[in-house]
Amino acid sequence: MNANPYLPDMATIVEVIQETHNIKTFRIVLNNEQRMKDFTFRPGQVGQLSVFGVGESTFVINSSPTRKDYLQFSVMRVGEVTTRLHQLQPGDQIGVRAPLGNSFPVEDLKGKNIVFVGGGIGMAPLRTLFTYMLDNRKDYKEITLLYGARSPADLTYKAELPEWTSRKDVNTVLTIDNPSEGWEHKVGLIPNVLLEINPKPKNTVAITCGPPIMIKFTLQALKKLGFEDQNIITTLEKRMKCGVGICGRCNIGTKYVCIDGPVFTYAQLKELPSEL
Secondary structure, three states: OOOOOOOOEEEEEEEEEEEEOOEEEEEEEEOOHHHHHHOOOOOOOEEEEEEOOOEEEEEEOOOOOOOOOOEEEEEEOOOHHHHHHHOOOOOOEEEEEEEEOOOOOOOOOOOOEEEEEEEHHHHHHHHHHHHHHHHOHHHOOOEEEEEEEOOHHHOOOOOOHHHHHHOOOOEEEEEEOOOOOOOOOEEOOHHHHHHHHOOOOOOEEEEEEOOHHHHHHHHHHHHHOOOOHHHEEEEOHHHOOOOOOOOOOOEEOOEEHHHHOOEEEHHHHOOOOOOO
16 A cells, blocks of 8 residues: 555556456556555455546455456446446556455465355455465365356356366356256355255355345355354455545444455354344
């Protein structure tokens, strides 16, 4: 971060990937070569992307710290800032304030089985940790990825799915809500498929992100499977506003998502006013 936490770094968009009809992935490079070379972050941390004259919004850095050619952010078009972001092209300038927030406990997760449960754009924060673990595969035991969406067209990172499903050291399960012609994977709602694949809770941590309704029923499924609250992790980065604990708009009870989060265990969330 700059000494002034409100001052963004200037960056250039180097690639734009159309993920779905309303989600684009942006790969960016900081204009200051030394800043880009020295830039570090932890899986789960976020950045504020700013379109000058329009505003800024929070997005997880979904590239991995192990891959430093660019920073990657995925943006769903839902409002004024994200609509303007979707109009940008390679070569355009953008502001970046990052890294912000806490991160997934990668050190504490070493030696454990990991179950990722992602829905739709919720795969973005999981992708950074998933990729990080693939690049440090020996540090983690069994890795399961359950990723779903309404339809095949709503799945993000389609270019990477063949690699994920073909790897022998990862159990990747894809699902969609309803049957679709040519679909060769699971059909069913994510919580139901989670119960079907039946991951064992012993020495296992579950990490989930997706639409609130999906998270709600995924948490219920994980509890039914016997997962302890402290072994369930989720992320609430969409609550973040200023990112540095000043504006107070992301507070949940006594906690600030931008300072105490955005990564929380279910045990931590249960002590706060309901957010799921």
